[in-house]
Structures are given as structure tokens and as C-alpha cells.
Amino acid sequence: MMAQEKKILHIHPHDNVVVVIKDLNVGEQVILKQHEFRTRAAIVQGHKIALLPIHKGDMVIKYGFPIGKAISDIEPGEWVHTHNLFTNLEGIVDYTYTPVTYSLPTMEAELTFDGFIRANGEVGIRNELWIIPTVGCINKTAERLAHKFRAELPENSGVDGVHVFPHSYGCSQLGDDERRTQQTLAGLVRHPNAAGVLVVSLGCEHNHVKAFQRVLGEFDPQRVRFLIAQECDDEIEAGMGELRQLAAYAAQFRRQPVPVSKLKVGMKCGASDGFSGISANPLVGAFSDLLVASGGTSVLTEVPEMFGAETLLLNRCRNREVFEKCVKMINGFKTYYLSHQQPIYENPAPGNKTGGISTLEEKSLGCIQKGGFSPVVDVLDYGEHLQIPGLNLLTGPGDDAVSITLLTAAGAQLILFTTGRGNPLGAPAPTVKISSNTRLAAQKPHWIDFNAGELLEGVDLNRLARKLFHDVLAVASGKALTWNERNNYREIALFKDGVML
16 A cells, blocks of 8 residues: 555555555654654665564564564654664474465467477577586686687577586585586586586596496487596696587577476575565566466575575475475574574675565565465475476575575576665576666666566556466577676576585
């Protein structure tokens, strides 16, 4: 419900705070139904002001749920933020499975997009060549190969691009760290957006070719080639020869119509603000529900940004087995923090706070809205591949670069990335940047692909979600490029937990 020429938003009838949509001056009058007061400070967009008197120890309610407790008395019109609000969260939690279901949208017709059907039946939305280093020592060799081969490749080659993904690991790692590095790189090698992959190895690293192939499993030698630099007289010339053969193989593929059920979309938020949970994330959630209704697959990660809202996901698990996997994921990540003697709830980040997010509960209640209302069909561990159509959860941190890497490695051909403060980061897969507010979309048009800020200006959620859905199909069909592709912003980051030799 809006008031003051759409300057404030009362999200849920039970909320005792409102969100500022347009900056308010000190002493400005606020009228909302039976409530009338004046602001006690100048409040910028995305931040909260008290609608009702809130006493010390009372719950502060937003989205219809507590986002923390007041640590001092708060009067109507007063700014509500980290100075007078603190999290309720602490420790490991025992969860009870209380299943809930929601009504979901229906699609009028079976939609298609134009994709590349690979030999194993997977579908790519780009026909690219990827160069994957097994170890950080060989990064520059891989980058030289990519640069040199791009210059040689004709425009009409049928290859959409040649991309290399340097990283810092692959050696001096032990145990789970080494396994996660190998599994994540293997997921990238298997990714269907890559028509051909050159794996570049130094030769003496822990993640040497034979060790990596054991993790990778069966592969098509026409599509995946290996170069061991220490075994070549001229590794650049040898690599160029491999890339020429991969390009010839990639040129055989042509786009053809495939059902939307073949689409797998990752969902991520980064550099969030107070509007992210009101506009951009609910929009992505509505998109996810449309995709699931079409038989497609969506995947949500950022486990620490589920803390405080996790029961809303746990109770949507399709059965007890999935529920138990979800509990293990949630409490496993909390144990990870505790094992390093770190606070579980050291969140939100400084930029989130500047944008209006005060506590982890508030951040999480906004974050999980990217998952819409569909049942949770599966929970994946690091390095696992998407198998079951529907809404999936993926183990991973909130870190933007690590999250988008894990989403890509899990098989997402495309990523929807919401942001309220702006973030140019791009995944190896096309990354659709969705702004939570129109101000950001206008300021960074060379970063932002879609403006969810229109929701704050009265545009209907379902209408905008269907527009986003068709825009995504255009990207998937190669009819539109995302800004991360046009800017060539593509990178990976690998999760590290243990010691380094």
C-alpha cells in the first residue's frame, strides 16, 4: 500500500515498519490509512521507518515476519536500522517438517527456445570454446592461447566465442578443497554452452590430467581435449592445434527449437539494497515459478542468506528425504562457521546496510524470494549436477563470484543476478543483471539488463515476470546478449576451506 505519492511502502498488514520508496526529508508528513506522523530524520530510499510505536525488546516486523528485535524504544517516523535493531538468530536449530503448498501459475502453451543439442542430449544456449586450466600456474598460458586463437578465428566460424577461466588453485590443496576444485572444474568442462573444451595442465600439479579425468568421468574426445604444457616443446603451437580441431567440431552444431523444459536457470543476488526483497527478488521468484510450470529447472544457492528464513524453504520440500537434505545443508553451513570460531550471523555486508538492510533475517527473507513458491525438489552438494526439473537448492556461500561459478558448474545455462547497488560481475554463462530500482538502471545502463524497479512504480508483478520470461528466452535463443557478454565480464572463483601446502 503506497502513500505520499508513492514515497513509502507498507509490505504486509502485520508490518510495524514501512519502506521508503523516495527520499524523505526530516519533518516530512507521513499519512497511511489511520496512521499519521512526521519523520524524525531524513531517510533515504530503501530504508525503514517505524509505522507504530515499537518498545525495547519488541519484534520489528517486515514481510510479515520478525527481522530482529528493537534494542531501544522506537517512535513512529523514526529511522529503523542497525542502531536500534538487532538479530534474533543464534546457533544450530532443530527443525520440524511442516509441509506447505502454494498455488502456482500455468503456462498457456508449450514455449520453445533455439538451442544447441549436444551429443549427450544436453542443450547449450551458446556455441563457445572454453579453456579450463587445471592449476593456477598455467593461467597465463591459457590466456595467451585464447587471445591468439580469437585473432585467428573467422567471423563466420560458427563459434560464438573463445573464453578462458583462470583461477588460483589446483595444487597445494588437500582433502575436501582439492575435491571441490576438481568437481567444480569438471562441472565447467561438462557445461553444454561449451561446444568444445581445452583443458590446459602444467603437468606436475596435484590436479594433474589423470587425477582430473578420474573426477571428470566419461568424456567425448571430440569435444574435450587435454594439453600438458610440460610435455610439449611448444605448448602454444600444440594448444592452437587442439583449438583448431575443437573449432571444427563446434562448427557442426546449429540452433534448433527445443522446449523450455530444457532450460536450467541459476538465481543469485549481490550488492543488494532495501528494495531487492521487494522488487527484483520477487520478480525472479515469479520467473522461477513460470519456468517450473513449463517443466524447466531453477536453482537457488547462497546458503548463509537463507538463515532466518530457511523454514519457508524447508516446509516447501517435496518430501521428508529432501527436507532432511535441506536441514543437513543449512546446519552444515552453520557448523562450517562455528568450526572456524566465526559468528554464524555476521551479515549483512556494509553495502547491504548502506542500502537499507539491517539484519540477516531481513536479508534472508528478501533473498529467498528468488525461489518463488514452487516445491523444493532436490538439494545439491558442491559439484553436483542438476538432475531433477523444478526448484533446486545448491550448497554454496553468499560470495558472488563463488556462487555464480557453482551455479554454472551445476549446469545452469543462464543466471539471473539481482542487484540493488550495482555489480558488473559475470559468470561463464550469460548473466542477466536485474536492478531492484530504476535509479540504478538509469545510472548503470551498461551493467543492467532488466529493470525490476518498475514494480515500485506500480507495474503488475505477473506482467513484468512474463516480460522477463520472454526476454530470457531471447537471450537463450541467441537473439540478445547480456551486458556481461558484451563487456566480456566472465570469471570464476573456487571455494576454499582447508590448509594450503
